[in-house]
Amino acid sequence: MSDILCMFYSRTGNTEETMKEIAAALEAELVEITDDVDRSGLRGFLRSGKEAMRRSTHPLEKFQTEKNLEDYRLVILGSPVWAGRCSSPIRALLKRRGLEMKRVAYVLTRASERHYEEIYDQMDQYTAQKHVLAVSLRPKSVGYAFWRDKFIQDVKRYLEQ
Numbered sequence: 212m213s214d215i216l217c218m219f220y221s222r223t224g225n226t227e228e229t230m231k232e233i234a235a236a237l238e239a240e241l242v243e244i245t246d247d248v249d250r251s252g253l254r255g256f257l258r259s260g261k262e263a264m265r266r267s268t269h270p271l272e273k274f275q276t277e278k279n280l281e282d283y284r285l286v287i288l289g290s291p292v293w294a295g296r297c298s299s300p301i302r303a304l305l306k307r308r309g310l311e312m313k314r315v316a317y318v319l320t321r322a323s324e325r326h327y328e329e330i331y332d333q334m335d336q337y338t339a340q341k342h343v344l345a346v347s348l349r350p351k352s353v354g355y356a357f358w359r360d361k362f363i364q365d366v367k368r369y370l371e372q
């Protein structure tokens with residue numbers, strides 16, 4: 212049973228791929244979350260952007276973790292950037308369960324050059340303590356593997372302390 216839980220939402224697979232790579236390297240438990248909303252196609256894209264801007268959320272589909280959230284040494288949350296904010300399913304998770312997570316780290320995936328580091332602080336509003344580590348990755352970019360691997364090493368070092 213792992214001490215690290217990786218949870219993610221992914222609309223089109225980027226965040227899923229990244230979180231699978233990170234979870235494998237850390238031998239962490241991996242759990243996908245989703246809400247009860249159809250986010251496919253252009254309509255789904257527009258709806259998702261609007262919800263992110265309004266910070267509105269929907270109920271999450273039921274998910275299961277091996278332990279209670281407060282019993283993990285670290286919960287790593289993976290979210291795509293939506294309209295300069297975190298995705299609304301991850302916001303829904305944070306709103307409902309954020310206070311149960313004792314230590315959190317964030318992984319953002321994005322399409323543009325911008326890093327959107329202000330999103331980390333927005334996510335911290337829902338957690339018991341500020342995040343301990345975070346990374347913003349642009350899938351398929353030149354620096355992607357470097358920054359992903361640095362994050363993995365930083366997590367390992369952090370947990371050795």
Ligand SMILES: Cc1cc2nc3c(=O)[nH]c(=O)nc-3n(C[C@H](O)[C@H](O)[C@H](O)COP(=O)(O)O)c2cc1C
Pocket residue numbers: 220221222223224225226227256257259260261290291292293294295296320321322323324325350
């Ligand atoms: C509604 C919506 C809004 C987005 N807004 C941004 C944005 O503001 N900045 C950015 O760099 N990428 C933005 N993107 C692109 C995604 O963050 C990026 O492609 C991400 O890796 C997708 O992850 P996924 O495949 O796990 O869903 C947006 C995507 C969607 C669907």
